[in-house]
Each structure stands twice: as structure tokens, then as C-alpha cells.
Amino acid sequence: MTSGRMTPAGTLADSNSSPLKLFSYFSQNRSEVLSWLGYHAWLSALPVLAGLLIALPLGYVARRYRWIYPPMVTLTGLLYTIPSIALFVAMPGILGTQILDPINVAVALTVYTVALLVRVVADGLGAVPEDVSQAATAMGYTRFQRLLRVELPISIPVITAGLRVAAVSNVSLVAVAGTIGVPELGQLFSNGFQLSVDGPYYPPIALGLVLCVLLALAFDGVILLANRAATPWRRVASAR
Amino acid sequence: MSSTFSWLNDPDNWHGADGILSRVGEHLQYSAIALGIGAVIAFPLGLLIGHTRRGSWLVSAANALRALPTIGLLVLLYVIIAPQIHGRGNAVYLIPTEIVLVLLAIPPILANTYAGVQNVDPAVRDAATGMGMTGGQVLGRVELPNALPLIFSGLRSATLQVIATATIAAYIGLGGLGRFVYDGQASQDFAQRTSGAILVAALAVVVDFVLATVQRYAVSRGVSGRFSRRAAGPADALGANVAQVEVAAG
Amino acid sequence: MIRLESVTKRYPDGTVAVDELSLVAPSGQITVLVGPSGCGKTTSLRMINRMIEPSGGRIFIDDQDVSKVAPARLRRGIGYVIQHAGLFPHRTVLDNVATVPLLLGQRRKQVRAQAMELLERVGLDPNFANRYPAQLSGGQQQRVGVARALAADPPVMLMDEPFSAVDPVVRAQLQEEFLRLQSDLGKTIVFVTHDIDEAIKLGDQVAVLRVGGTLAQLATPAELLSRPADAFVAGFVGRDRGYRALGFAAAGELPVSEEPVIVLGAPLAGARGLTADGWVLVVDPARRPQGWLSVAGVDAAALDGPVTADLLNLGGTLATQASTLREALDAALSSPSGRGVVVAEDGRLEGTITASEVLTRIEARSRGTQPVSPA
Numbered sequence A: 001m002t003s004g005r006m007t008p009a010g011t012l013a014d015s016n017s018s019p020l021k022l023f024s025y026f027s028q029n030r031s032e033v034l035s036w037l038g039y040h041a042w043l044s045a046l047p048v049l050a051g052l053l054i055a056l057p058l059g060y061v062a063r064r065y066r067w068i069y070p071p072m073v074t075l076t077g078l079l080y081t082i083p084s085i086a087l088f089v090a091m092p093g094i095l096g097t098q099i100l101d102p103i104n105v106a107v108a109l110t111v112y113t114v115a116l117l118v119r120v121v122a123d124g125l126g127a128v129p130e131d132v133s134q135a136a137t138a139m140g141y142t143r144f145q146r147l148l149r150v151e152l153p154i155s156i157p158v159i160t161a162g163l164r165v166a167a168v169s170n171v172s173l174v175a176v177a178g179t180i181g182v183p184e185l186g187q188l189f190s191n192g193f194q195l196s197v198d199g200p201y202y203p204p205i206a207l208g209l210v211l212c213v214l215l216a217l218a219f220d221g222v223i224l225l226a227n228r229a230a231t232p233w234r235r236v237a238s239a240r
Numbered sequence B: 001m002s003s004t005f006s007w008l009n010d011p012d013n014w015h016g017a018d019g020i021l022s023r024v025g026e027h028l029q030y031s032a033i034a035l036g037i038g039a040v041i042a043f044p045l046g047l048l049i050g051h052t053r054r055g056s057w058l059v060s061a062a063n064a065l066r067a068l069p070t071i072g073l074l075v076l077l078y079v080i081i082a083p084q085i086h087g088r089g090n091a092v093y094l095i096p097t098e099i100v101l102v103l104l105a106i107p108p109i110l111a112n113t114y115a116g117v118q119n120v121d122p123a124v125r126d127a128a129t130g131m132g133m134t135g136g137q138v139l140g141r142v143e144l145p146n147a148l149p150l151i152f153s154g155l156r157s158a159t160l161q162v163i164a165t166a167t168i169a170a171y172i173g174l175g176g177l178g179r180f181v182y183d184g185q186a187s188q189d190f191a192q193r194t195s196g197a198i199l200v201a202a203l204a205v206v207v208d209f210v211l212a213t214v215q216r217y218a219v220s221r222g223v224s225g226r227f228s229r230r231a232a233g234p235a236d237a238l239g240a241n242v243a244q245v246e247v248a249a250g
Numbered sequence C: 001m002i003r004l005e006s007v008t009k010r011y012p013d014g015t016v017a018v019d020e021l022s023l024v025a026p027s028g029q030i031t032v033l034v035g036p037s038g039c040g041k042t043t044s045l046r047m048i049n050r051m052i053e054p055s056g057g058r059i060f061i062d063d064q065d066v067s068k069v070a071p072a073r074l075r076r077g078i079g080y081v082i083q084h085a086g087l088f089p090h091r092t093v094l095d096n097v098a099t100v101p102l103l104l105g106q107r108r109k110q111v112r113a114q115a116m117e118l119l120e121r122v123g124l125d126p127n128f129a130n131r132y133p134a135q136l137s138g139g140q141q142q143r144v145g146v147a148r149a150l151a152a153d154p155p156v157m158l159m160d161e162p163f164s165a166v167d168p169v170v171r172a173q174l175q176e177e178f179l180r181l182q183s184d185l186g187k188t189i190v191f192v193t194h195d196i197d198e199a200i201k202l203g204d205q206v207a208v209l210r211v212g213g214t215l216a217q218l219a220t221p222a223e224l225l226s227r228p229a230d231a232f233v234a235g236f237v238g239r240d241r242g243y244r245a246l247g248f249a250a251a252g253e254l255p256v257s258e259e260p261v262i263v264l265g266a267p268l269a270g271a272r273g274l275t276a277d278g279w280v281l282v283v284d285p286a287r288r289p290q291g292w293l294s295v296a297g298v299d300a301a302a303l304d305g306p307v308t309a310d311l312l313n314l315g316g317t318l319a320t321q322a323s324t325l326r327e328a329l330d331a332a333l334s335s336p337s338g339r340g341v342v343v344a345e346d347g348r349l350e351g352t353i354t355a356s357e358v359l360t361r362i363e364a365r366s367r368g369t370q371p372v373s374p375a
Helices: A019-028 A030-064 A066-081 A084-095 A102-126 A130-138 A143-180 A186-195 A202-230 A232-239 B002-009 B020-052 B056-067 B070-084 B091-118 B122-130 B135-172 B178-186 B190-218 B237-249 C041-048 C071-076 C093-097 C099-103 C108-121 C126-130 C138-150 C168-185 C196-202 C221-226 C231-237 C241-248 C300-304 C325-334 C355-367
Strands: C002-010 C016-025 C030-034 C056-061 C078-081 C156-160 C188-193 C205-210 C214-219 C261-263 C279-283 C289-294 C318-320 C339-343 C349-354
Touching (some): A019 A030, A030 A102, A030 A143, A030 A186, A066 A102, A084 B135, A084 B178, A084 B190, A102 A143, A143 A186, A143 A202, A143 B135, A143 B178, A186 A202, A186 B135, A202 B056, A202 B070, B002 B190, B020 B056, B020 B091, B020 B135, B070 B091, B070 B135, B091 B135, B122 B135, B135 B178, B178 B190, C002 C041, C016 C041, C016 C056, C016 C188, C016 C214, C030 C041, C041 C056, C041 C156, C041 C188, C071 C078, C078 C138, C093 C099, C093 C108, C099 C108, C108 C126, C108 C138, C138 C156, C138 C168, C196 C221, C205 C221, C205 C231, C214 C221, C214 C231, C221 C241, C241 C325, C279 C349, C318 C325, C325 C339, C325 C349, C325 C355, C349 C355
Parallel strands (some): C030 C188, C030 C205, C078 C156, C318 C339
Antiparallel strands (some): C002 C016, C339 C349
16 A cells, blocks of 8 residues: 655645535545445444344353353453454454455454443343342242343443443444445545545545544434433433 | 465564564554553543542543544544655654544543542542541542552553554554555455454454553552452453443443 | 530531531540431531531630641541441551551551551451451451551541441440440540440430531430430430430449359259249359259259259349449349349359349439439
């Protein structure tokens, strides 16, 4: 990847390379950008959902069988330490896919999300007050019913906080994959980078930043709304 | 996979200006600078905010930075700064990268230092003040030692993110281990590319392990609970994110 | 001596936690602040060492206005014990105790040696010195908290519900040891509790505070029990006042009667017919009471054997000539034979006394026939 030395551009506001021109850049490349946006949203959201589904039983098991917790912590910590680009690049070798296949990104991010959420689920379930669990058992709930109707609902706020961290960091991580050519919003950054030969070419970069931030905020908002909907008792408590 | 193995075993690839060893050195250098600056800014700030309980909005603001895509920031800053710098070799890549890396390092260190100080048992803080310690003494002799597990969590989380992003900075032209990934990508040398990925992962794991060992000896046993062979409470980089989660969950 | 003059604490939202409180805590004595939640007892305590600043009034320690001394310096001269000890988790027990002397600049080696002595004084095994607070039980942590407060030998100690967080058995032990310690040390202590029984047990004088932070009554425990100032104090002090007040009246010379005894290990047959109701007091060879034996209750097989420990009823408490009326009455009431055992200082039997004999004495006392000074 060569990076040419750049010369300063002309005045920013009226040049074609101004960041404000992101709107015209968008309309000129609308279909491509929108498809990237779609991929990006998909690649960020799917790992969160899949990660949650996988992490819930794993977190429960780590909580139920106490001896599993410490090695689980070590393993998830290890996975989380591996930089994202390393995972993206290693995936084709493991999965047998092509390097540009978005599936690599989805799987890698699912691994991260699971690593993060297993701890969160285990700790969230662990934070349910002991007397509440005991009361539920004493009233005749089976273990599964107790989990579903008492312990999980109480853990929702903690798990939600974890989902927010996972979703927002996924948006940033997906963009990284643009550097190896995977189609998503990160491509805007690599385009901007490559087009900045005679001077900074801002529009795609600015567009990319704006869209990523908007996407992250949208995810955050959706998760927060879902949290509110799922925990009506907390609303009442703070309203007092 | 076998080609990757032979690439890694080739001694030519280890030495010389473009070899693995010098790239590791570069990578560590870039990371250390950013972590150093980030810690110098975030650590005292976190202690202060945690001790005085004022200005916690700063912590929330720092956390909001997480929403920005790091690669986008890298490209943006490079594109802005590069024309301003003439003639000096690496600086044109290094400066934008270091800015982004410092911005990345600050939120985990700040949030976790703040949370660590704030989470000190109020009774302990009360006893310390009641015994006649000044504010500074309470902070330095009582709150800080008890906040160490979370502080280390934050430091390890920041280190991880910095090492990971320094890898990506190779995309805009910086050195470091990411060079193998991107050069390998460009020249379709998959062995090089995969080797780069493995090396980066290995570096991150090793550095985290070193930090964990430092943590083991720095944190008082009374705080970590390490009395017998009982495993220590999880206070690692992932724990830092989980701690952030718990702080967010209120 | 600690003097509060019209001390007031008013919060910005209008709540008055302490309202013109004036009282004197005499030197060398334990003054207990007691009252329901919201009576300002903890607030008042914390104003003495300026953890909370008063809105009005002044506080003097030995005629020195506390507001004129730098807070940190003031606090280093005051021992401070709080409910959950607040031990530093990151330091060993010994280092915890050594905190204030080191703050004051004393030499490390000497401080540590003194700290070890203090640990023994508060009843802790020296092995605990290098353990961390997390390895100690609640009661042990509280002891360390007291040792830590005593370390710099401050003349004044402030204690905020120090024994509330432990279970009743441990609490009683800690209270007993605390009283023993105080009789050795003679510190000026202000002690806060919500438990009136603890206040009565520990205090040389007790200040009962009302919700809203005003003083309802300041008196000795005996006076509090026998002459509560108003309905609030009466209600707060609670029931069984008369009975509890007996705990403050020395019984004086108790009129004991002779009691036939049988020695442990002697043939059981010798106990038959000794007493009218069949209960015989069993003693050891040194004439120290071991328990009561009911001849009728022994089964036929044991009748031919010796008096053994497992045959004994251990129900009765013991009274001495130095007992209070309450202890004397309890000895009689708890004894299975109705005869309370009275022993000398060395534990040897002196005789027995019945409940009606004690009651006669009690009534004589209230009639004034036999003036008895408060214990």
C-alpha cells in the first residue's frame, strides 16, 4: 500500500474535497454507500444477537457450576486480547472462506461478543440477591422457570449495558475490516485515503465517520429502548 | 498453514530493518508512547474525579468517544496532518496515529481509575478521614491502593486497544507488526499476512501477561483476596469492559 | 472533657438534625448518646471531630474550641471507631493499628511493637498481626478497630455504634471487654448507640435524644430507669424498668441460710432425706457449688452409685455478697429448688437465699428502711 506525500489543498469550503461535500458524495455513490451501510449494520448487529444467544447458556453454566468460572474468565480474557485484525485475517484459514468474505468478520465479532457477554451474563446472574432466588424456589418454581422469570429479568439492565458496549465497539471493529477490502462503511475510509493524493479528500471520510457514529447511536438507542420496554419496574422506581 | 509456519521459521524474516524483531520493537514503541501520554492525562484526572466526586461528566464524555470508528479517525487525521509535515520520515504517519492511540487509551484508564476510587468502601474512607488523614493522604494511602485492581483493568484494556489499533495504523503507512498484514495482503503473500496476524495476537497476549504479573505483585493481597491458593478476582482487560458495563448499569 | 454549647446542625433543605444541643461529657467517663433514628446522635458525634461542621454553637475539648484547630490535626488526637470498623483492606492488621502513630511521625519499630501489645490488649491472638482484614470475622475486625483507635493513646474516643454489626453473643463479649479496658485506661468517651440496653450497660451517663436533635434527658442509667423525665424517655427506655433498675442497686449483706450439701462422687444414698423438697446442692471437695441434684428424679439403677456430674441440674445462677439486687433475685428465681446459691469471692459456698427474702430486701429499700447506694 503506497501512500503518496500530499500537498496542501486549496481553500476548503469551496473545493470539491471539502468535508461538507459529503452529501453530494453520498448522492453520487448512493447505491454503493447504502449497500455498504447495510452490510455494516448487518455485520455489527448479527454478532451481537448471535453472541447473546450463545453467551446466555454459557454464562448460566459458568454461574451454576462455580468451578467453570475461573477457566472461563481466563479463556474469554485471552480471546478478547487478540486484536481484531488478527482475527479477521486468521478466519479464512480456520473457516476455509475467502479473505473478502464478510462471514469472516461476522464470526470474528461473534467470538468477541461471546467473550464479553459470557462474563456479563455470569456476573449479572450472580448479582441477583440470594433471598430473591430462594424465595422463587420456595414458591415452587423449577430451576428453569426461576431463571426465565426471575433471574434473567433482574439481570437485564446489566446485560443491556454489555450489549451496548458490544454493539458500539462492533461498529468500529467492522470498519477496520474495510482495510482488507471487506465491503462495508470502512471502504469509505479506504477510498478517502486512496483519493487523498494531491490533498485531503474529505467527503468519503466525513461521510464514513458520520454514518458510523449514527449507526452506533442507533444501535445504542434501540438497545436502550428494548431495555426500557423489558424492565417496567425500574421506570416506576425512578419516577417516585 | 504450513506456508505460514515456514515463513515464521525463516531466519531472514526475523532480522534486518524489516524483520520481525524490529517490527516488534517499533510496535512496542508506538504503543508505549501513546499509553504513556494517555496515562499521564487520564490517571491523575481519574484519581481527582473519583476522590472529589466532581466532574463525572468528563468520564461519560470520554466513554462516548468509543462510538467513533478508529480507522476513520486514523484516516481523517492522517489526511489532515500529512500535508503539514514535510521531509521527516515517519512523523507523517506517527503523529496522526499517536493522536488516535492516545484518544483510545484515555477512556478505559479514566473510567476505570474513576470507578476504582469511587468504589472504595465509604466506611474505609470515613475511617481514614476520621483518623486525621488529609485529603491527599486519604487519596494516596487509602483510596489508590484499594483502587488498584480496577486501575490495572483499565490499563490492560487500554494497552490492548492501543496494540490492536497500532496494528491497523500500518494501513496508512506506519511500521510495526501490522506491516506484515498489509504488505502480505497487498502482495498476496498469505503466509506473511497470516504470520503477521499470529505475531500481533502473540504480542498482545504476552504484553497482557506481563501486565497481569505486575498487577499480581503490585496489588496488596488484602485487596485481591489472594490469601491461599484461591484464584484472584477477575481484574483483567475484559474485566475493565465488564466494569464499565457495571458502572453503566448503575 | 468535651463540652457542646448550643450546637446546631441545619441542612440546606431545611432539616434540622441537631437543635441547640448542650451537654458536657466529663473526663474519664463514658457518655452515651442514645435515641431513635433521626435524633441526631451520630451527627452530634461527628461534629466533635469535625467530620460534619456545625451550623451553630461551639464544641470544646478540654476548653479548646475545636473549630480553631486544623481538622486533620484535631482528628489525630481523637480515637474514632465506627460501625463496620472501616479497616483498610489493603493493609495488614498490624499496619492498620499502626496508622495514626505513623501519621504523627513516631518511629516505625516502636510503633509496631506497641501495636502488637495493643492487639493483645483487645484480646486478639498475635498471629493475627500479619493477616488482612478480609481474613477476620466481624468481631475480630471490631477489636482491631478499637485497637487502631487506641494506638496513639488519644485522651478522647468517639465511637459510633461500634458493636452493632456483630451477633449478640459477640456483642456482649465485646461490651464486657470494653468496660474492662476503660477501667484500665480511663478515656473520655462519647459513645453512640440506638440500643437503650447497651446505653444503660456501658454509660456512666446517658443522653437521650429526641427526633429533631434535642436533648430529652441527661442522667445516670439508674436515674434514667427510675425517674424518666417524660413520656418519650419512659417509652424509649422501655418495659421492665423496675426490674432493670435493680441491676444498679447493690444487694448489700445478704441474709443467707445454711444449706445441706453432698460432695460430688459421694454415695448418692447419702442425699436421701437431706432436704425437705428433695433438691440437694452438690459441691466439689473445695465446697464450690456444681449443681442441684433431685433425688426423686434419679432412676433406680443409679441410686446405689455415686453422685455424678451428669445427674446434676445446672439451672441456677450464682450470687455473691457483692451482687446487685437483680443478680440476687435471679439466683433465687433460676434455681430449681427456689433457693438461690450465694458464694464467696473464691467460689466457695456461703449459703442460700430465697426469692421472698430478696423481695423483702427490695421492698425495704424502696420504703427507705435500708438505704442502699447506687452501684
